[in-house]
Every structure is written in structure tokens, then in C-alpha cells.
Amino acid sequence: MAEHEHKKIYSALKGHTYLEALGDRPSGNIIAVKTGNRLHDLRQVADSDVEFQAVYLDSDDGLKILRHSAAHLLAHVITSLYPDSRPNAGPATEDGFYYDFDMRPISSDQFPSIEEKMREIAGKNYPIIREEYEKSELISLFSNNPYKIDKIKDNVPEGGRSSIYRQGDFYDFCTGPHVPSTGYLKAVKIISLASTHYRGDEKNAPMVRIYGTAFPDEKSLKKYMLNREEALKRDHRKLGTEMDLFVFNTERAPGFPLYTPSGSIVRSELMAFMKEKNGQRGWQEVWTPHIFRDVIWKQSGHYAKYKPNMYVFTLEDGDSYGVKPMNCPGHISIFEREPHSYRDLPVRLSEPGTVYRYEKSGEVGGLTRPRAFTIDDGHAFMRFDQIVDEITSILEMVKETFNGILGKVDLKFDLSVMDKEHPENYLLVYRCRNCGNTIEARKASMEEHLLCPSCGSENLEPDFSVWDGATEQLREALDREKLEYEEYPGEAAFYGPKIDVHVRDAIGRMWQLSTVQLDFFMPTNFGLSYVNSESKPERIVMVHRAIFGSYERFMAIVLEHFAGKLPTWLSPIQAYIIPVSENYDEYARKVQSDLIKIGVRAGLDTSSETLGKKIKTIRGKRPAYIVVVGQAEMESGTVTARNRKDVQKSMKLDDFAREIREEISGRKIDQFF
RNA sequence: GCCGUCGUAGCUCAGCAUGGUAGAGCGCGUGCUUGGUAAGCACGAGGUCGCGGGAUCGAAUCCCGUCGGCGGCUCCA
Known part of the structure; x- marks a missing residue:
């Protein structure tokens, strides 16, 4: 069906059915009509003269x-x-x-x-x-x-x-x-x-x-x-078992993944990737402990809102602790160790931060919803006027990351903004019409009426300027990156607007990965400020961001996207060497050690099985290359490699080594042959 | 948390209706085989049938409870 057919505008006269209005046109594929945003049956009668579009069966x-x-x-x-x-x-x-x-x-x-x-x-x-x-x-x-x-x-x-x-x-x-x-x-x-x-x-x-x-x-x-x-078939839980990447011990740690040596390699490679990206964009890596005393969770507001999902405990001496469900309070504790000048901002702190959240039993599942996961977390502390630049930089990271690892994938950007019909749901500045005093509050979370703390008046007016300004900067960042996005009023968190990024995988599924979230709340709770050019303290704006989201979830998505056939740089086994018989074990060992020397993860199978059996057995582990060596290879100093698509090629060992090394160091998605 | 469903060897699963204390394939070990691109042959080890109770002479099998897994629902800073 040609696109212009879909867009064609028809008109119906009052009292006639849409079917009549469509005339003799081929209507087999037309099943309904649309006037504005309303859909109607073909047999429905127009209640006024209207223009409409035909709705085709194969449209959304x-x-x-x-x-x-x-x-x-x-x-x-x-x-x-x-x-x-x-x-x-x-x-x-x-x-x-x-x-x-x-x-x-x-x-x-x-x-x-x-x-x-x-x-x-x-x-x-x-x-x-x-x-x-x-x-x-x-x-x-x-x-x-x-x-x-x-x-x-x-x-x-x-x-x-x-x-x-x-x-x-x-x-x-x-x-x-x-x-x-x-x-x-x-x-x-x-x-x-x-x-x-x-x-x-x-x-x-x-x-x-x-x-x-x-x-x-x-x-x-x-x-x-x-x-x-x-x-x-691509379910990461199935692939994870076949490739031996992680296990769940359902009795000892339900909902907590344990990474095997192979799984740990994939994870570490992803972390190394992100560490590099962070470094390029001024994100400094930090480390924060997994356990904090309860005071921090009281101050952050987590105990008020999130405690049922937290692992908390009290020691014999009465000291109480909570295991972190989020990394921000830790990063704030580092940020606030010293005063900050407006000149030094933004300060960007990042960490592969493992958090623990008690998810209810029905919620837990695989790597996509575990009870412990590691966020590629980052918190930027900045001035209000820096939002647009910071967000732009993060959006660029998002694009580089997913196009770099997954290839040319569709990215969808959602901008969640406040619903101005319900200002009570958001943390807002209120101005007292009586005395001019300003306060910050979220009405919906308060038990009593909001009153001006200085004059007691109830006559308070919400001031949207911070939200409006921030939202406008998010839009500007999206526009600057020429990204198409949809806006969702009412989807913002109470403490600030956000951008979510969805990625379409190889078989068409959308996954929510990145999130970039402005926060006016934490800085208030922790009293974070910087010194402006007039030597006056000014409130910090915080952004929480994660590009992958979590390593667990991203690993699951990478596995499913590639159906387990990971790009070579991510493969636990990059080359798996199989000698045709034990007569060639020595040459096979040389091949392996040459590859290991240049940083290739090379495995070797000198068992007494047949060649066919060895290949069959290792396939489940999905090595990037299966390298066979026998008489011919030994004599000519070559290898016969088979790639992920089962294409075979013979070449000099040196050439293979060089090519695979380049493929790995360039983090190439496709194989060199 | 709720509803449904499932839990037997490292993995995938059979056995359960009609109770008589376990089976297959893969994997693992040993030996033989020295093999050219998706399973060479033989032998062997390996399970208190998720856990706890109950009725029964007797339970993997029936009943109750419990802990997990999966599919949904709900929730999600």
C-alpha cells in the first residue's frame, strides 16, 4: 500500500456512512476511518460534514x-x-x-x-x-x-x-x-x-x-x-546456561546472580568499555561502600519511601545499617567533602555501583530483574545553567555506547515532564502572596496544609520557573542532538523531569536502558550548594544518569540481541583451538600461546575426542573463532579458522593473530571475515 | 504479595492418573580409537526425587505446609 493512500483525506457528508463516503474505492483493506483522533466503523453515520482518513488493516x-x-x-x-x-x-x-x-x-x-x-x-x-x-x-x-x-x-x-x-x-x-x-x-x-x-x-x-x-x-x-x-531461543537465561556465564543458587541467594569465570569476562569487558566512555567525558570514578548507617537513608528520604525494599539490620550494640539500594547518597557524601566554586562545576562522579533491592518474590527473574545489580551510575553536580550542556554530553554518550556495542539500532527518547494540573505531586517552590517568602515543598507528601513558615499565610503560589527552565534545557539538549522524542506529561518523578532511552534489539523488541534524571530534591535534602561569582551560596542541581542501566540487564539484552554470538571483544572464548589429532598438539599449543601473548582469550582442546565431536561440544559456548590445525597447517604455519557464521578460511597464523587483535582492540561488531 | 503452573543426576527430560524406595540422552571418569569441521566404541561413577510434616505395611507418586523457578497481575525514586 502506497504511503500517500494512507494519508489521503476523504470527506463525508452528515447523515451518510463513511463506507458511502469512500465510494467505490477498494475497501478490502480499509476497515475503519479516523476523524481527528477518533476512530469509527465504516458503517457508522457521520453526524456532521467531516473530513477523515481511511484506516488500513495493516496500520497500527x-x-x-x-x-x-x-x-x-x-x-x-x-x-x-x-x-x-x-x-x-x-x-x-x-x-x-x-x-x-x-x-x-x-x-x-x-x-x-x-x-x-x-x-x-x-x-x-x-x-x-x-x-x-x-x-x-x-x-x-x-x-x-x-x-x-x-x-x-x-x-x-x-x-x-x-x-x-x-x-x-x-x-x-x-x-x-x-x-x-x-x-x-x-x-x-x-x-x-x-x-x-x-x-x-x-x-x-x-x-x-x-x-x-x-x-x-x-x-x-x-x-x-x-x-x-x-x-x-534467545532467552538470556537459556543462553547463560549454555554458555556458562552465570548461575542462580535459588536456595542460598534467590534472585542474586553469581557470575562464572566466563560471565565475569563479559561483565568486565562491558565495565572497561564504560570506564573508557566515562573518562572521555569527564566522569571521575569513585568507590562507595555497600552499607551505610541508617542516618544517611533517613536524610536521603529512602527510609521514608523505600525502606520496604531495603535490606536493613541492627547490630547487637543497637547500631542500625542499610544496604544501599541506590548510589546517590554515597556520591553526595564524596561531593560534599569540600566546598565547591561555580568555576569547578560540574563535578561528575561515576561508579559501577552494586545496589541491593528487596524485590518481591513475584518480581524477581533472571538478569533483567535481580535483587542485586550493578548500575553504571553517575551523578553530576552542577549549576542550573549547565543542564543543557551536561545533558547533551550524556545523550552523545548514549548514542556512542549503543551504536558502538549493538550496531545501528533504533533509539527512542522519552521526555517525562510534570503535569501542571497536579502541582501538588511535585517538589516545587512556592511564593507567599502575603509576605513574599519562598519555600520548597511537595504538597502531596504533607499531612497538613502548606502554610508560609514566616507569616503563616495559606496564600501560596506555585512557582514553576525552575521546572520550566530545566525542562526547556532538556528539550534543547534533545534538539541539539537532533533527536526525535515524545513528551509524557505527568510521567516526571516528583523531584524532576527525566529522559528515558529505549533501544530496539535485533528482533524488534524495545528495551528501556538509559535514564537521565534531573533532581532538585536530593540537593535540598543534603543542603548541597556551591559558591557563585558573588561569593553567595547557591543550590546545586543534580543529574542521575545510567547509560547501560545495569550491567545485569544490559548483559541480558546483549546476549539476546546477538543470540549469544557476541562480538569478539565480548566473547569469553575468542579463539578455540582444536588439533586434528594429538600429533599436532604441539603446534596447537604454539598457536594458543602466540594468541594469548597478544591478549587473545584462546582455549585449546587436546582431548582424545574426534574433531567433529569437539566442534559440536564447544558450539554451545559460542566461541568467536574455532581454529583447526593439522598436518597442512603445521607445515605451512597457518590456521584454519571458522567464524560465528560457520565460514571457514585458512591463513597464516601471523595474519590471523593480527586480524583478530585488531578486531578485539577496535571492539568491532563484525568479524574480520 | 496475589493467581496459575512447575520442582526427579551438572544439563534437558521420562516415571506420578492405577503407591511396591528411579530411568534416558547429553555431560563427567577410565580404557580403546589418532580422527580434517555439528555426536567413534566400550565400561563406569553420579540422585536421601526442593525441604518439612501427615495418612499408609509401604510414597518420587496421595494430602497439608514451606522454600524456590516460570507465566501473568500488582508494585517500582
Whole structure:
């Protein structure tokens, strides 16, 4: 479908359906229309003369509609196969849909029969018809379903009207829109089962959630399913076991990864990379302890907000400690050791800082959500006017890091800003209209009314200038780097706006990695200031930033992105040497020691297995190169190397050594052949 | 934390419904084999069936509890 087709503007006359307005145009792929931001069915009647765009099945809106219709189809099938079931709600999700039912639990054995019935109903090509009713009529239509009645009561105003969608003998309370008929649901698949509670509240009835997905045609569904399989194959937990990178001892340390020698190599290489990047941009490395006395956590506000997630303990003498869940208080303790001039800022402190957070049992999983993880943490202490430069520099680091390690990947930038409708949620400066005094406060966290501390007046006016100025500097930094970004009002933390960075991996998944966060709060709590050019103290602005996020999570993503076939510089085994028989062991040892001498991580297999067996066995570990040496190689001083793509090449040992060394030192993503 | 599901050898898994105290493949060890790019042959070691209780003459198997893993939900400075 040509792009201009998608963008074409049509116009509908009042009283006519959109379908009519589309005229004789080929509408097989057009399933709905969009006026402004509102979506409508093709059969809906325009209530005024409007311009609209066609929504095509393969567009984002189109897929969403298709999947929502697929959810209805599922509910149609479930209610007919299990007449006792009561459907609750079934929205489209990012790549599919789900529907929650109050019903007896089913098992995945039933998927085939559900899918078969879905195909049957789709095959009958029932029209999917919108019907509008009064609130009272709706309530009687759904009299046997308390969940729908709740929804009607919550969403339809007294005396108001809303719609149902009907297909054959099934109908559902829904605002739509939907595809014109069930025949559009050609490629629908049930994916998985989960259990949940009505409205996500465990006090409510348990529900069976059925996940599925739908695509315009079988081919794209198949592609999606293959991609899913690929994702399972790439699961870092599976790769981590195969490559012997880390273990979890579930009894002794549930949720805490332990790195093996191989895993530790990958981790150290990533750390070395980041250390270099930090050095290039003025981030000084520090080290802070893992345990602090409780006073620091009281001052930082962690005990007030975060204590349930912290490992805390009290010694016999009554002294209390907390294991750090964040590195900032430690870095602040270093920053505040001496006074700072405006001339010396920013001060940038960084650390691969291991933090410990007590994650609830249901939350822990693999390297993506461990209870101990190491953040490539950094805190910059600076003047307000330095924000834009500092953020620009960090954004450059972000781009260099991910393009350097993962290759040309999509990066997505989100700017989270405050919601000015709710100033009470944020730490703000308030100015007293009565006496002119200013104070900083976050109203939502206060038990009492906010009063002016000097005159007691309640007449306080929020001053957004700090937030506005800071947010503007974040935008400017993003613009300077020519980055496209989306703004999310209300997503900012209470203490400042932030930028999050998402990365798209090799099979299309988005991961949130970097975060860059301004903080007006910690500097207040710790009274951080610098001396300005008039010798007056001025408040510090802090930025928290992590590029990788955490080494654990990033390692998981790197593994999954490359399906375990890590770039050579990251590979625990960079060259694995296999002599054809023990007659060539000596030459193989020379090859190995030559490579080790120049810093290549070279392994050697002199066991008495066959060549084929040795290759088979080592493949799971995914060495960068498998190097075979036998009679021919020994005589000519060569090696026969096999790369990650199973391409073989013979060359002089010296040439191989030189090439692999360059590949490693250049941290190249691709192999030299 | 909640719902569902699972926990048997280093790894992947069978056995459990119909109770009679364990099996396979890979890996590991030893010997033979000296092999040219994804499994050479033989023999062997290795498990108090996550942990704790209960009913039973008898439990990997049934019941209860508990600790973990996984998929969701909720939470997330």
C-alpha cells in the first residue's frame, strides 16, 4: 500500500456512512476511518460534514482494531463453549490481545478446540454490527454479567447512551470500532493463559486471562510466531546456561546472580568499555561502600519511601545499617567533602555501583530483574545553567555506547515532564502572596496544609520557573542532538523531569536502558550548594544518569540481541583451538600461546575426542573463532579458522593473530571475515 | 504479595492418573580409537526425587505446609 493512500483525506457528508463516503474505492483493506483522533466503523453515520482518513488493516490503528475484534471473537467462542463463563474485558495489547473471563480454569490443551471454533465463526463471516442503547436497556441486555454491569454503570452517564457490538448470537458492551465482519479474522492465534483478578485487585474474583494475537493474514501471523520462537531461543537465561556465564543458587541467594569465570569476562569487558566512555567525558570514578548507617537513608528520604525494599539490620550494640539500594547518597557524601566554586562545576562522579533491592518474590527473574545489580551510575553536580550542556554530553554518550556495542539500532527518547494540573505531586517552590517568602515543598507528601513558615499565610503560589527552565534545557539538549522524542506529561518523578532511552534489539523488541534524571530534591535534602561569582551560596542541581542501566540487564539484552554470538571483544572464548589429532598438539599449543601473548582469550582442546565431536561440544559456548590445525597447517604455519557464521578460511597464523587483535582492540561488531 | 503452573543426576527430560524406595540422552571418569569441521566404541561413577510434616505395611507418586523457578497481575525514586 502506497504511503500517500494512507494519508489521503476523504470527506463525508452528515447523515451518510463513511463506507458511502469512500465510494467505490477498494475497501478490502480499509476497515475503519479516523476523524481527528477518533476512530469509527465504516458503517457508522457521520453526524456532521467531516473530513477523515481511511484506516488500513495493516496500520497500527488497523491492527489494534483487528485484535480488539479478535478479542470479541474469543469471547464469542468462550461463551459458546463454556456457557457458565462471564466475560469481563478484552483489550488489544501491543502485539495482540487478551480477554479476562470469570470461568473455571482451562488448560492449554483446549487451545486447539478454541481456535477451531474461532475459525468456524470467522468463516461464517457474521457482520459485526454496532447498536446503540439507553443505559437502562444496556443493563438489562447484560443482566447475567455483573462485570459488564459495573462497566456500564461506570462509563455510561445516567440517561446516556452507549453501544454494543453484535456478531451472530454474541454481543459485547463496547465502544468499538471493529472490523466490518468476522471474516476479517483470518489469522488468529491463542498464545497463553494467565490468571488475574477482577480489576487487578486480589480481593476480587479470580479470572482466567487468555492471551492471543491476530494478523491481517496467515503469513504475517506465521512470521510473528517464528519471531516469538526466536525470542524464546534467545532467552538470556537459556543462553547463560549454555554458555556458562552465570548461575542462580535459588536456595542460598534467590534472585542474586553469581557470575562464572566466563560471565565475569563479559561483565568486565562491558565495565572497561564504560570506564573508557566515562573518562572521555569527564566522569571521575569513585568507590562507595555497600552499607551505610541508617542516618544517611533517613536524610536521603529512602527510609521514608523505600525502606520496604531495603535490606536493613541492627547490630547487637543497637547500631542500625542499610544496604544501599541506590548510589546517590554515597556520591553526595564524596561531593560534599569540600566546598565547591561555580568555576569547578560540574563535578561528575561515576561508579559501577552494586545496589541491593528487596524485590518481591513475584518480581524477581533472571538478569533483567535481580535483587542485586550493578548500575553504571553517575551523578553530576552542577549549576542550573549547565543542564543543557551536561545533558547533551550524556545523550552523545548514549548514542556512542549503543551504536558502538549493538550496531545501528533504533533509539527512542522519552521526555517525562510534570503535569501542571497536579502541582501538588511535585517538589516545587512556592511564593507567599502575603509576605513574599519562598519555600520548597511537595504538597502531596504533607499531612497538613502548606502554610508560609514566616507569616503563616495559606496564600501560596506555585512557582514553576525552575521546572520550566530545566525542562526547556532538556528539550534543547534533545534538539541539539537532533533527536526525535515524545513528551509524557505527568510521567516526571516528583523531584524532576527525566529522559528515558529505549533501544530496539535485533528482533524488534524495545528495551528501556538509559535514564537521565534531573533532581532538585536530593540537593535540598543534603543542603548541597556551591559558591557563585558573588561569593553567595547557591543550590546545586543534580543529574542521575545510567547509560547501560545495569550491567545485569544490559548483559541480558546483549546476549539476546546477538543470540549469544557476541562480538569478539565480548566473547569469553575468542579463539578455540582444536588439533586434528594429538600429533599436532604441539603446534596447537604454539598457536594458543602466540594468541594469548597478544591478549587473545584462546582455549585449546587436546582431548582424545574426534574433531567433529569437539566442534559440536564447544558450539554451545559460542566461541568467536574455532581454529583447526593439522598436518597442512603445521607445515605451512597457518590456521584454519571458522567464524560465528560457520565460514571457514585458512591463513597464516601471523595474519590471523593480527586480524583478530585488531578486531578485539577496535571492539568491532563484525568479524574480520 | 496475589493467581496459575512447575520442582526427579551438572544439563534437558521420562516415571506420578492405577503407591511396591528411579530411568534416558547429553555431560563427567577410565580404557580403546589418532580422527580434517555439528555426536567413534566400550565400561563406569553420579540422585536421601526442593525441604518439612501427615495418612499408609509401604510414597518420587496421595494430602497439608514451606522454600524456590516460570507465566501473568500488582508494585517500582
